[in-house]
Amino acid sequence: MQFLAFLKDSYREARNGWMLQIMLVLATLLIVLVASIGYRPITLQDRLDAEFKIMRWAMSHNPQAFEELGRPEFGVENFTSTNAPQPWRADYTFDYVVKVNKEGADLRKLQRQGIPLGRERIRSQFRDDLAGQYETVEVTGGPPELEPKEKEKGKGPDEEAEGKADKKKDDGPPPPPEARYHVVVRGSKVDDELAWPHQVTVLFAFDPPGITPSLRDGVYLTEDYLVNGIGAWVLLLVSVVITAGFIPTMLAKGSLDLIVSKPIGRTRLLVYKYLGGLMFIFLLTAYTVLGVWLVIGLRSGLWSPNFLMVIPLLTFFFAVLYAVSTLAAVLTRSTIVAILVTAVAWGLMWGVGKLNTAVEDRQAALKEAEAAPLNPRAGPPDPDGRVWFVFGPGSWPFVKAVHYVTPRTYQLDERLGRVIAEGVLTPNQLKAQKLDKPPRASWAEILGVSVGFIAVVLGLGCWRFAGRDY
Numbered sequence: 181m182q183f184l185a186f187l188k189d190s191y192r193e194a195r196n197g198w199m200l201q202i203m204l205v206l207a208t209l210l211i212v213l214v215a216s217i218g219y220r221p222i223t224l225q226d227r228l229d230a231e232f233k234i235m236r237w238a239m240s241h242n243p244q245a246f247e248e249l250g251r252p253e254f255g256v257e258n259f260t261s262t263n264a265p266q267p268w269r270a271d272y273t274f275d276y277v278v279k280v281n282k283e284g285a286d287l288r289k290l291q292r293q294g295i296p297l298g299r300e301r302i303r304s305q306f307r308d309d310l311a312g313q314y315e316t317v318e319v320t321g322g323p324p325e326l327e328p329k330e331k332e333k334g335k336g337p338d339e340e341a342e343g344k345a346d347k348k349k350d351d352g353p354p355p356p357p358e359a360r361y362h363v364v365v366r367g368s369k370v371d372d373e374l375a376w377p378h379q380v381t382v383l384f385a386f387d388p389p390g391i392t393p394s395l396r397d398g399v400y401l402t403e404d405y406l407v408n409g410i411g412a413w414v415l416l417l418v419s420v421v422i423t424a425g426f427i428p429t430m431l432a433k434g435s436l437d438l439i440v441s442k443p444i445g446r447t448r449l450l451v452y453k454y455l456g457g458l459m460f461i462f463l464l465t466a467y468t469v470l471g472v473w474l475v476i477g478l479r480s481g482l483w484s485p486n487f488l489m490v491i492p493l494l495t496f497f498f499a500v501l502y503a504v505s506t507l508a509a510v511l512t513r514s515t516i517v518a519i520l521v522t523a524v525a526w527g528l529m530w531g532v533g534k535l536n537t538a539v540e541d542r543q544a545a546l547k548e549a550e551a552a553p554l555n556p557r558a559g560p561p562d563p564d565g566r567v568w569f570v571f572g573p574g575s576w577p578f579v580k581a582v583h584y585v586t587p588r589t590y591q592l593d594e595r596l597g598r599v600i601a602e603g604v605l606t607p608n609q610l611k612a613q614k615l616d617k618p619p620r621a622s623w624a625e626i627l628g629v630s631v632g633f634i635a636v637v638l639g640l641g642c643w644r645f646a647g648r649d650y
Contacts, residue, residue, distance in 0.1 A: 200460075203418060207468040210411050214402060215475035219378035219395045223267045224365070225259045225274070227377055227392050231309070232256075234390045249293065250285020250357075254278050268376035272365040276302060276319075279358035287326060287355050297326045302361055315367025325355035372396075374482065375606050396604050399482050404600045407472050412494055415464060420501055420526075423457035424518040427509035446646040450506070454638060457502050462495045469494075486603025493596050496630070500587045501526055503634045507641040510648075526589070533590020536583035538567045539576050540620060587633040588626040595619060595626060 232254040239246045246252075256274045263270035278297060280287060291297040296305035303319040310317065370376055377392040393401065430453060469490045477483040501522050508514075508521040546563060566572045571579060601615050610616045 200422075203415070203422075203464055204467070206414070207464060207471070210407070210468060211471035211475060214406065214472050215479065216381075216383045217398070217402060218381040218384070218479055219398055220381070221267065221373065221395075222377055222379045222392060223261070223264075224270075224272050225256060225261075226379070228256050228274075230379075230389055230392065237389075247282070249289055250280030250282040250287075252278065252280050252285075252290055252295070254295075266373070268370040268373055269368050271368070272363075274363055275321075276306075276361045276363050277358065281357075285357065287323070287357070287359055291326060297359055298322070298328060299361065300328075302363070306363060306365070310365070313368065313370050314365050315369065316365070318364040318366075320362045322359050322361045323355035325353060326359060369608065372606055375609060394609070395480055395482070396606065396609060399476060399480050399484070400601055400604045400609075402476065403472070403484075403487050403604070404597050407469070408490055408494075408596060408600060411468065412490070415461070415468070415494070416498055416501065419457075419461045419464070419498060420505060420522050421519055423460060423502060424505050424509065424522065425515040426457055427453055427506060428513050428515045428518065431509070431513045447642040450510070450642050450645050451638070454502065454506050457506075458495060458499055461498045462491070465494050466491050482604055484600070484603035486599050489599050490596065493592065493599075496627070497589055497592055499634055500529070500589055500630055503637040503641075507637050507644075510641045510645045529587050529589045532579075532583050532586045533588060535568065535571065535579055537590070539571070539579050542567055543576070585629070585633075587630040588621065589630070591619075591621050591626050592630070595621075595623070 235254055239249070239252070255277055257277055259272070259274040261267065261270045261272055278287065278290065278295065280290070287297060296302045299319045299322055302322075303317050306319070307317045374395040375397075376394055378395045378398060379387055380391045380393065380398055381387050427450075430449075469488060473483075473487050476487075504525045505518045505522040508518040512518065542565070564573060567576075598615055598619065601610060601613060605613065605615075607616065
């Protein structure tokens with residue numbers, strides 16, 4: 181009953197300051213925003229047409245360049261599909277057409293501006309655009325005048341374009357005003373409709389051009405970046421500000437006298453106040469995450485239980501920060517100081533985790549370089565190279581020692597993103613996101629070190645609170 185009474189006090193404090201109501205309104209707006217995002221499958225032709233539309237739009241906003249390049253047009257013609265009802269399993273053939281509509285215009289000017297022309301350049305461009313979704317991309321046809329000369333064939337497409345950029349005149353006869361290439365795309369690697377590109381709709385009606393991720397990628401980006409990223413950081417920051425005043429208010433003259441007169445120990449009193457703050461963010465997080473999970477499932481058909489892990493893990497993340505806030509509040513009885521100390525501690529924890537990850541990446545790269553044959557173009561990695569231009573190899577043991585005793589908030593955030601990804605992405609998509617390899621830190625290490633930190637910091641706060649004469 182005592183604990184419930186303290187929960188009521190914490191709720192009353194948050195409600196009286198209107199912060200709870202504001203947070204609920206913000207959470208509701210986030211849920212509505214996510215609910216406004218829809219997905220519909222598109223064909224490869226739709227995807228290519230959208231890209232060419234963006235190119236035409238960009239050129240139309242630079243009339244002088246548009247005229248100088250000969251009023252170019254881009255598009256696909258003679259498009260065929262072997263499996264129209266299931267576009268993710270089909271092979272495709274089409275003509276990629278580029279032409280200029282001004283007398284005397286030269287397609288080689290477009291080529292120098294980076295427009296894909298020349299069979300190898302076009303093949304490379306379409307292969308990159310399709311992001312490894314097909315086994316083969318074949319390109320034939322096109323004017324021979326746009327193919328690289330013998331001395332340039334060893335260069336890559338970018339080097340070739342750069343080498344020609346400074347030329348004022350082109351040698352040889354000009355190409356015809358139209359370049360037509362026949363493209364054949366075969367061997368789909370996509371066996372899941374939800375991993376095929378979808379057109380994103382936002383605000384229930386607006387289709388942003390050029391945004392065509394797979395449905396799984398779209399849901400992952402929404403859950404990880406919009407909710408677990410921006411939404412979670414805003415929720416944590418505001419919660420730090422709101423809960424920082426709980427304990428200083430309790431320690432105010434008159435309030436504490438009334439509370440300690442009741443049959444409850446000071447340690448239990450502080451722990452109850454701490455748990456009341458955690459309950460505050462737990463309820464806000466549960467409301468937001470459950471609402472987002474529900475609308476994503478209804479809009480996309482993807483019901484990932486992994487996303488619900490945001491509720492306990494984000495609450496645990498806040499538990500680390502609130503332990504610092506509690507100690508600072510007990511020592512200073514100042515809400516402002518508690519907020520500032522917590523913010524600084526949050527930044528330091530993030531920095532230590534980020535720095536340790538950079539050190540581990542550098543050590544892993546050096547180890548791989550010792551085992552792998554030397555790349556003559558890249559050269560050997562510098563064994564004495566500094567991380568972040570400051571931390572040389574001599575300081576790495578110190579960095580790892582500090583990280584060893586620091587709460588793993590940075591790693592916790594990374595692991596939560598991985599948990600969300602594993603709930604919606606296919607193995608190929610996880611590989612594309614570089615999440616196919618096991619993480620370095622285990623859950624036992626992340627949670628164990630963080631729980632130990634909470635116990636030590638909260639214990640110091642209880643010890644000081646119990647022994648201090650207010």
